[in-house]
Amino acid sequence: MTVRINPSILSADFVNLQRDVERIASADLVHVDVMDNHFVPNLTFGPQMVGRLQAIAPIPLDVHLMISDADRWAPGYAELGAFSVTFHAEAASDVVETARALRERGSRAGLAVKPGTAIEPYLELLPEFDQVLVMTVEPGFSGQSFMAETMPKLRTLRQAVERHGLDVWLQVDGGIALDTIGIAAEAGADTFVAGSAVYGRDSVEAAIAELRSAAEAHSHGTPGRV
Numbered sequence: 001m002t003v004r005i006n007p008s009i010l011s012a013d014f015v016n017l018q019r020d021v022e023r024i025a026s027a028d029l030v031h032v033d034v035m036d037n038h039f040v041p042n043l044t045f046g047p048q049m050v051g052r053l054q055a056i057a058p059i060p061l062d063v064h065l066m067i068s069d070a071d072r073w074a075p076g077y078a079e080l081g082a083f084s085v086t087f088h089a090e091a092a093s094d095v096v097e098t099a100r101a102l103r104e105r106g107s108r109a110g111l112a113v114k115p116g117t118a119i120e121p122y123l124e125l126l127p128e129f130d131q132v133l134v135m136t137v138e139p140g141f142s143g144q145s146f147m148a149e150t151m152p153k154l155r156t157l158r159q160a161v162e163r164h165g166l167d168v169w170l171q172v173d174g175g176i177a178l179d180t181i182g183i184a185a186e187a188g189a190d191t192f193v194a195g196s197a198v199y200g201r202d203s204v205e206a207a208i209a210e211l212r213s214a215a216e217a218h219s220h221g222t223p224g225r226v
């Protein structure tokens, strides 16, 4: 199974964002956390900054919207050219319509769920999505501890994806580090967001390589790149 490592720039130095995005060229995608201080108690940036990141990033953008009223705002991020746009199930009134709007605009459509949100109501909608993000911390901040109790949700998703032969990436985000990435890979994740475990290291390149090896050692099937 192909393993993807997506460093989260929430842990980067915002004053030197271009430098820190260029440092992660060996990763698969740049994970871009958009927060509105309403859906989550933290504030980052909006479309203007994402547009600039789209212009300078050496690898594609994986935009994670932690914002209310996702139906209204998500399509605009796809129009900026983001490779993938993931919105929260808890913040959208029509997840299928929003996913279709993203795909129509050329982005991969992602559905995110908070740790306390059940995945079962969304299983039959999986063909509408290109990726599902299982939050492994409460969204809002980097540097929190991995919540292993979210792993059954990932196993349920992996079974559903395999059973129906779907090509849906399963992403985890929050507390992913060398001592937790194998747990998530074992449970069925193939796409790993890591903030402090990448930007907290002197060599972000070594951090990315080590996370990739650790995930591949526990992943289902044969390892490989996109």
Ligand SMILES: O=C(CO)[C@@H](O)[C@H](O)COP(=O)(O)O
Residues within 6 Å of the ligand: 008, 010, 011, 031, 033, 064, 137, 138, 139, 140, 141, 142, 143, 144, 173, 174, 175, 176, 193, 194, 195, 196, 197
């Ligand atoms: O979306 C979020 C937090 O809400 C994440 O992307 C964090 O930025 C991950 O940081 P670490 O837990 O890996 O430090």
